[in-house]
Amino acid sequence: MDVLPVPLPSAKMAAVEKRRLPVAQAANFTGSGRPGVSRAAATAESEEDFLRQVGVTEMLRAALLKVLEARPEEPIAFLAHYFENMDLRSPANGGAGEPPGQLLLQQQRLGRALWHLRLAHHSQRTAFNNNVGVAYECLSASGRKKKPGLDGRTYSELLKRICRDGEAPEEVVAPLLRKIQCRDHEAVPLAVFRAGMLTCFVLLEFVARAGALYRLLEDPGLAVADRHVGQAVLDTLEGALQASDDTTPARYLEAGSRLGPDSLALAMDRALVARRPSTPMTREEFLEKAAALFIAKVKPVG
Amino acid sequence: MLSPERLGLPDYEYLAQRHVLTYMEDAVCQLLENKEDISQYGIARFFTEYFNSVCQGTHILFREFSFIQATPHNRASFLRAFWRCFRTVGKNGDLLTMREYHCLLQLLCPDFPLELTQKAARIVLMDDAMDCLMSFSDFLFAFQIQFYYSEFLESVAAIYQDLLSGKNPNTVIVPTSSSGQHRQRPTSGEASMLEGVEAPLFYQCLENLCDRHKYSCPPPALVKEVLSNVQRLTFYGFLVALSKHHGINQALGALPDKGDLMHDPALDEELERLLAQIPGLVNSVTAGPEASCLPARTPPRVGSPWRPLHHARKVDAESDGSTEETDESET
Numbered sequence: 001m002d003v004l005p006v007p008l009p010s011a012k013m014a015a016v017e018k019r020r021l022p023v024a025q026a027a028n029f030t031g032s033g034r035p036g037v038s039r040a041a042a043t044a045e046s047e048e049d050f051l052r053q054v055g056v057t058e059m060l061r062a063a064l065l066k067v068l069e070a071r072p073e074e075p076i077a078f079l080a081h082y083f084e085n086m087d088l089r090s091p092a093n094g095g096a097g098e099p100p101g102q103l104l105l106q107q108q109r110l111g112r113a114l115w116h117l118r119l120a121h122h123s124q125r126t127a128f129n130n131n132v133g134v135a136y137e138c139l140s141a142s143g144r145k146k147k148p149g150l151d152g153r154t155y156s157e158l159l160k161r162i163c164r165d166g167e168a169p170e171e172v173v174a175p176l177l178r179k180i181q182c183r184d185h186e187a188v189p190l191a192v193f194r195a196g197m198l199t200c201f202v203l204l205e206f207v208a209r210a211g212a213l214y215r216l217l218e219d220p221g222l223a224v225a226d227r228h229v230g231q232a233v234l235d236t237l238e239g240a241l242q243a244s245d246d247t248t249p250a251r252y253l254e255a256g257s258r259l260g261p262d263s264l265a266l267a268m269d270r271a272l273v274a275r276r277p278s279t280p281m282t283r284e285e286f287l288e289k290a291a292a293l294f295i296a297k298v299k300p301v302g
Numbered sequence: 303m304l305s306p307e308r309l310g311l312p313d314y315e316y317l318a319q320r321h322v323l324t325y326m327e328d329a330v331c332q333l334l335e336n337k338e339d340i341s342q343y344g345i346a347r348f349f350t351e352y353f354n355s356v357c358q359g360t361h362i363l364f365r366e367f368s369f370i371q372a373t374p375h376n377r378a379s380f381l382r383a384f385w386r387c388f389r390t391v392g393k394n395g396d397l398l399t400m401r402e403y404h405c406l407l408q409l410l411c412p413d414f415p416l417e418l419t420q421k422a423a424r425i426v427l428m429d430d431a432m433d434c435l436m437s438f439s440d441f442l443f444a445f446q447i448q449f450y451y452s453e454f455l456e457s458v459a460a461i462y463q464d465l466l467s468g469k470n471p472n473t474v475i476v477p478t479s480s481s482g483q484h485r486q487r488p489t490s491g492e493a494s495m496l497e498g499v500e501a502p503l504f505y506q507c508l509e510n511l512c513d514r515h516k517y518s519c520p521p522p523a524l525v526k527e528v529l530s531n532v533q534r535l536t537f538y539g540f541l542v543a544l545s546k547h548h549g550i551n552q553a554l555g556a557l558p559d560k561g562d563l564m565h566d567p568a569l570d571e572e573l574e575r576l577l578a579q580i581p582g583l584v585n586s587v588t589a590g591p592e593a594s595c596l597p598a599r600t601p602p603r604v605g606s607p608w609r610p611l612h613h614a615r616k617v618d619a620e621s622d623g624s625t626e627e628t629d630e631s632e633t
Contacts (some may be wrong), residue, residue, distance in 0.1 A: 047334050056345055060326060071309050075322045082351035087346035
């Protein structure tokens with residue numbers, strides 16, 4: 001079925017005579033549920049007024065701002081996801097009759113927060129920070145308890161979800177989670193939340209890059225890498241990370257130069273020349289050791 | 303993961319480059335035309351469906367020509383839709399005239415201009431009698447070049463005319479020594495006997511054109527490749543070479559390679575499944591040439607705007623029959 005071109009419903013209607021629907025009727029379906037809107041819309045004459053009354057103008061403005069903030073590679077697909085997410089959130093689809101269970105509600109909130117967090121890559125720091133703020137509000141605003149705020153349990157759950165979706169092996173990211181998790185009953189301030197999210201996303205990217213590095217070292221036939229070469233790469237990485245203890249720009253340059261092709265190649269060459277028989281290094285081990293170097297730099301919470 | 307130049311553009315350039323506003327504007331127009339739909343599904347759902355259909359390329363079906371040609375993505379989607387809907391014509395080896403191909407195009411886009419179909423046919427028929435028959439793949443690839451690079455080809459035609467009449471439209475770019483040399487050629491008796499223009503000079507002009515052209519152009523490296531194989535060529539010779547160039551087809555990305563044009567197992571399966579549901583039709587299809595009514599079967603599934611056109615067209619009895627049968631199978 002999906003291989004045949006299927007037009008969108010609007011195309012089907014294109015030939016239908018353009019009739020002006022009683023505006024009040026349409027206004028009931030915006031999901032905004034603002035009282036008084038329908039009466040005002042009924043008097044609206046122009047299409048512009050109609051769009052404003054039913055909330056289209058506001059919706060598109062918000063969507064366009066999101067596009068500009070995130071600058072996605074594929075803005076049209078981005079918009080499709082954006083509206084899909086909005087549609088899922090609207091009360092019409094949340095099961096209007098019975099209120100969803102507490103657990104389901106919690107899952108929905110997590111899903112929404114994750115969606116906001118992923119809108120922009122963490123290197124687009126302003127956009128990312130905004131989205132972290134929105135995600136924080138998503139999670140903390142709709143709590144059942146009297147005092148609003150984000151508890152440690154929800155925060156930990158979110159961290160776990162991010163790591164799981166990031167496809168990093170569990171044992172690799174577990175040390176990080178131990179370090180930046182909060183206690184279940186603790187209230188998590190925004191600053192801690194933001195630092196946690198950022199660290200988590202950066203680690204996932206770090207692990208992904210380490211994985212790519214390992215693939216280069218890997219013996220294609222055996223699916224393992226030589227221990228000495230692997231260790232030499234890890235040592236170089238460690239040296240570079242130690243150099244970047246201080247945050248002055250000169251330190252960044254130094255770290256970069258230590259990881260430059262020539263010094264890395266020298267280290268690998270030395271390891272190859274001094275080759276002794278040894279047990280090979282697996283992918284898991286390499287990733288775990290690489291991640292440990294990163295995690296050692298993370299300041300623990302509290 | 304990151305393409306930094308995208309992040310450095312000013313807002314309006316970023317939006318214009320990806321035609322975001324074109325689609326947003328169209329989404330709003332569609333919404334205003336279909337207020338019934340939003341009263342049923344809600345606005346967010348409407349926009350979700352709209353932008354999903356843009357991603358899938360089904361948004362151009364039965365739309366007006368001005369929209370279909372509005373963006374490169376719309377053009378590629380239309381080419382793809384045309385191929386997928388009517389490729390059975392090619393599969394059966396049927397040859398059609400320019401007018402018949404035009405009717406097929408109008409099934410997908412009611413106000414598709416005849417002029418464009420004529421221009422495409424001219425590439426296949428090399429300006430010969432325009433009522434000749436053409437194979438589906440010949441027409442499709444010629445049509446692809448003509449439709450997708452429409453504005454570019456218009457500029458190319460102007461440059462070609464200038465070169466033919468001895469003017470060099472590119473005098474600023476071409477170094478004086480070589481341009482002087484070229485300018486003398488057409489005036490000499492020898493050159494006027496030859497057909498077309500010199501390929502290297504033509505390429506210099508086109509390279510310059512690609513640099514400043516705001517519409518889509520074929521990749522300059524591939525244009526160079528096309529032109530480096532020959533000494534001289536005519537305008538239609540150039541278009542034929544473009545339309546047959548494998549790499550240009552790939553760069554455009556709407557259609558598969560010529561060899562795979564008829565190969566789409568998923569669609570075949572779907573068609574067979576549909577045919578099996580229609581009692582009494584299977585025989586006539588396996589019988590042979592009547593199978594040309596197959597392409598007509600795909601569009602009727604999608605509804606009303608198509609039907610009046612279909613009847614207006616000079617159609618044979620079988621494809622009319624198939625329309626109704628398909629409708630029955632759906633009920």
